[in-house]
Amino acid sequence: MPEKNRSVYIETLGCQMNVADSERAAGVLRAAAFDLVKSADEADVVILNTCSVRARAEAKVFDRIGEIRHRRNGAQPLIGVMGCVAQLEGEALFQKRNSIGFVAGTRAADRLPDLVNRALGGESRVMDLAERLPGEKWNVGVEHRTSGKTAFVPIIEGCNKFCSYCIVPYSRGREKSRPASEIIREIAGLKTQGYEEVYLIGQNVNSYRPNVIDGLEEVAGATPFAKLLRAVARTGMGRIKFTTSFPRDFHTDIVSALDEHENLCNWVHLPVQSGSDRVLRAMRRGYRIADYMQRVAWIKGARQRLALTSDIIIGYPGETSEDFQQTMELVERCQYDGLYIFKYSERKGTPAAKQFDDVSKEEKASRFARLEELQRSIQTKIYRSYIGSMVEVLVEGASARRADELSGHTTCNKIINFSTEGVEAASLIGKPMPVVVTEAKRNSLYGRIAV
Ligand code: 5AD
């Protein structure tokens, strides 16, 4: 009799790149005759795909291992750690928790079946922190995609920017762009499988620079990323969004591409990190506020209104109240549709960690609250301005609040919940729908279907 397949549960912490890596890991494990399950309680193998961007994210790995082990009455699962914490900590993880059976770095997803089999076979401290193998394709089976309608498509991995505070260049290695022909083929395939939306992802998507320009020869554009956007738009995919854009590499031609193609979403995420030139220099961001504002002017000058969102770190070492005031002024000028605010978190091994983290906890909390309050008032104004207008929504499912209400994102990436006015809700899921906005909430819109 054939042996029963071993079951694997993968839990993803962190960014979209980790979600994409977990999808890929699920695909290769399934192909190697593992069964993928949806709970850690019943799995033979539990894999935690981890994030290390801030201390709190990193601590979560150990909390989760404790919780998972605590919930199991009978046999304990084999526990593996993959992703950024795995890449950075390596060997040390085995010392920190002896329940960890294997460690797989950020480029080891394709080799997981071998690692898991070795660990299941009794080998201890199995570890792979190596690069991706030449010729590895980023194939994800449709059954392993997190959503049936929006597909994550990585276009570039890693980061060369080495911002002083950031661990990502160490955890994810140097920038590596996927060949354009492969990306375009994948997206054309997703369209035939019924996908309505793709999400092009990378630490810095607009730093996209493939080794060979294949598939983009005939496409107009001043940069490879603008060319790629146009080529992807031409596949006829319903909606295309992308994140994250790096300010220094943000070319005006990206806005031209968004102007030209209806199916490119009306949204740019452009992290500024600070409103002070002095702090930006210390962060080694490679641009000044004037450069950033030039990009904002391009974005605000687009043919259609483009939503603009950003990330800001408060309490960077040496950030004075004057620096912070400049950040407040910048946020006022930019009128962001959304803002992610982070308290500076010291990451071992980064240049900033050598500087004294001199902004007190109380001061960080106070700056955080003031910035959050300012953003809230800006956002309320922006969200209210949508009332009465019609937006196109890709319907994702029932809203969190009520089963007869649906939820989705607009083309400017805002969450909207809406009533279906008697139309059978299930039949609309996965489709783009016109919705009239009737109310604005703090972080979402509310409306009714316009049919
Ligand atoms: N501390 C706080 N926030 C950080 N980010 C990156 N590194 C750190 C850190 N050490 C934030 C940046 C980045 C976002 C993904 O996380 O704002 O844009």
Ligand code: SF4
């Ligand atoms: Fe980190 Fe800077 Fe790279 Fe973004 S651009 S991932 S903040 S090093």
